[in-house]
Amino acid sequence: MNPSELPVVALTLGDPAGIGPELIARLLGQTDATQHANVVLIGDPWLWAEGQRIAGVRVPTTPVDDFAAVRGRAQPQTPAWLAVDTVSPEQVQRGVAQAPGGASVLQVLNACMDAAQRREIDAICFAPLNKFAMKQGGLKHEDELHHFAEYLGVTSYFCEFNTLGDLWTSRVSSHIPLKDAASYLSQERIQAATRLIYRSLQAAGVAAPKVAVAAFNPHGGDGGTCGREEVDIIAPACEALRAEGVPVGGPFPADTIFLKARDGEYQAIVTMYHDQGQIAIKLMGFSKGVTVQGGLPVPITTPAHGTAYDIAGQGRADVNATYNAFRIAARMGASVRSAA
Template identity: 60%
Template sequence: MSNNKPVIAVTLGDPGGIGPELIAKLFAENEVFADTHTVLIGDRWLWEEGQRVVGVKIDLPEVNSFAEVREHDTPVFLEMDTVDRANTGYALANEHGGASVLAVLARCIEAHKAGEVDGICFGPLNKYAMKLGGLGHEDELHWFVEKLGVTTFFSEFNTLGTLWTSRISSHVPLKEAHEYVTEERIISAATLLHDTLKKAGFDEPRVAVAGFNPHAGEGGTCGREEIDVIAPAVEKCQAQGYPIVGPFPADTVFLKARDGELDAVVTMFHDQGQIAIKMLGFDRGVTILGGLPLPVGSPAHGTAFDIAGENKANLTPTRNAFNLVKAMCAH
């Protein structure tokens, strides 16, 4: 037993989605938990339901608190009682499931504050259910930021492993996206992405910044954000010692990334990067909540209500998410 290994908390995700069955598949692969102290936290009945769907039976030693997790070199189970089976069901997004997700994640956050958790990997969530259950924010990242007291820049990252994206605005109406195109936000997003890549094991991250307008503004004839805001922000990044380049037209920068010329792209709004990265590798994508004091990751896909309970869910993104959180803990 080694107490130098990170403690990683794993959650089952929304009760109505594919999270429980994905986590059951994950815990059936013993080798993924090497060099960690891993704790699965959630409702017992939901964990048992995930195993039933997958057709496995996994006996995890039980602990009564996060403080006990470091005593075990194999995965353990920490039970919570957050939702009754009668109040949820497959493909059902409601306040009960959303409140359950928030209660489990809040327990993990408190454990981190107590020095008992080093990273979190959570099963797929449903934002609508979480909002019904008391989220109080546009997404889970902003909720984590409030709970953890983060005051510096934060951003959601999406990654295929060899390719990462960041964005300066996230879950906001597209008509408001231009309001977020500021030098400060671009510099913060680009430098945070570069620093996070270093933590994920990239020795010399290659980060590019996308333009905001079609064809990166076409020399100002199709918008001036690239000239007035984005290019100056890139120059200031370079002046700080960050080898960040751009702006590049958003419709071609991902061709460079696809061909291995870039490790990451900073995009100007949600779908600019999300469409590209999901087309390139939806079946292996991971979401990382960047700017938090600990690694927090999840598969990039959603709760997939249409196949929940059918044992059709692809484990690869969940496995990748856990492995990335583990790697970031190590750095």
Template identity: 70%
Template sequence: MTDPHPVIAVTLGDPAGIGPELIARLFADTALFSDVHTVLVGDPWLWQDGQNVAGISHRLPDVDSFAAARDHDGPVFLPLDSVAEGEVGYAEETAAGGASVLKVLTRCLDAAQAGEVDAICFAPLNKFSMKKGGLRHEDELHFFAEQLGVEGYFCEFNTLGTLWTSRISSHIPLKDAAEYVTRERIVAASRLIYESLKLAGFDAPRIAVAAFNPHGGEGGTCGREEIEVIAPAVRECQAQGYPIAGPFPADTIFIKARDGEYDAIVTMYHDQGQIAIKLLGFKQGVTVQGGLPIPITTPAHGTAFDIAGQGKADVGPTRNAFSIACRMGKSLRLQRLASAGA
């Protein structure tokens, strides 16, 4: 019988940050790995350093390919030399550290394209280091999309427990945000987060769309995007059978979502959703890279250079990110097997 368990790739993140420590703490929770094949990818010295900082010792068998993970019941380690120990130190933004991250992620993405990986969970990255190390893209999501040949709509989701958010624009100046408020982008973002929630195990996701202007535009006296763009986009989603509602004033919709009325909110620009999610629970948040051929997740916080190497990192968000990757990876694996007739 074809193995129904997904292969989950895990990376150590930026070598100068708290990522290696977080992954060492993650792998101490053996219950997380019972029904998935987990492959940790990275430099042996960096993996050992993370264990030393966390005060935890792991013995993972080495493998030379992602496919070999299916021959093991527990997690395995795929060694990859990407940076020398003397090239980076804690809390340093370096080209060497950024290049290391890009090399490891590229190895995982190549495996994903080959059908060897069903999901990826990466420890925190540092965008400045990545750009010094050769990243030509706006951010890691655009890097992933190009590497995986994505041509359709994609965006980041921010999650906190059972509450997810998407957005129709991301890392752009706020003065440009109105240009991205289009019917096409709202429809695409709404449909994408609905389908992603289904993959993550939500049986009947409930989606709300936020307004763009204060107080929802106040009937057109404080902006007409709600009347001319957002409401028509919501109606288009509804006509296609998606349970999408809105637009709702952005300063109150998160209260409804917090109280359980909605599972996800489509926001109109980066900080509209980010501020609310981080205020509700910054220390537990997860970022999901939406619209890619496979699920890719990471904790919502950064590399925390201020505590790197000190053994203080909280593994909670990383555990949450790994759990979402596993859930979505399992669903994707089953879909693939069903499509193949296995």
């Protein structure tokens, strides 16, 4: 790709008390990242220096004054560096969720979303954050996805995707008590989740993805003897999707559906609640998984693992998931740019 045509991808350092700064330093210091995107890194100078020190790398960057200066740079093979002051070293205790760190994360992510709305960047990839720290620091939603959606004015269906290699998953309900999961099931939500992951996979470069839909009850409800959600809600939703041309299979029992995906029958799985998909994905590849914030006007990705407070500062963080998250952001950002 011509360097001038590369998508602009913003990278953030994540929670300053976690492994994020080290991961971004490893990403930019040991990979071919700038071959896939025109990268702009945004963060506090002291935190970026600390991340490089922990990772044992030194990453050359080109300072910029704002996001608007990134697109069309003469040398996009060197990451752009946008310095901000959001938190001081004295406010951060490594390995501890604290309000100043959470507020820092929010400030940086909001700046990136502002830039995306101005079309100065095409995608965002953020290093791991901590929801508790963010709530202490001002987050008013159950998770970052709902913050993104409100900030960007999204009123249509949105949900998290979790990906592992060629397999993507979405879910009908997410960060809610399990006792409430059944109340979130509806034909409309299942259809919306399926259409969204189907379109998002196409945007990520999969021409004709096949989608499997999970059942809700054990054994897929056993014909209604073990719950009627499959009979009354899920199966009719699948039939309606097939009628409109979406290649959907199911509902399949949740304890076998991932075997079908593992064997290549499907590229996406729609699950009914959080752990139904998360347990399988993380068991299959915890250090490689990616979370994609689905349904937003700008692609936003992050490694699926957390801040790993227990190993922060030790130089042991595995960069694989961060690299995968960055590559998905770059591919989806390229799709956004070509459509503009």
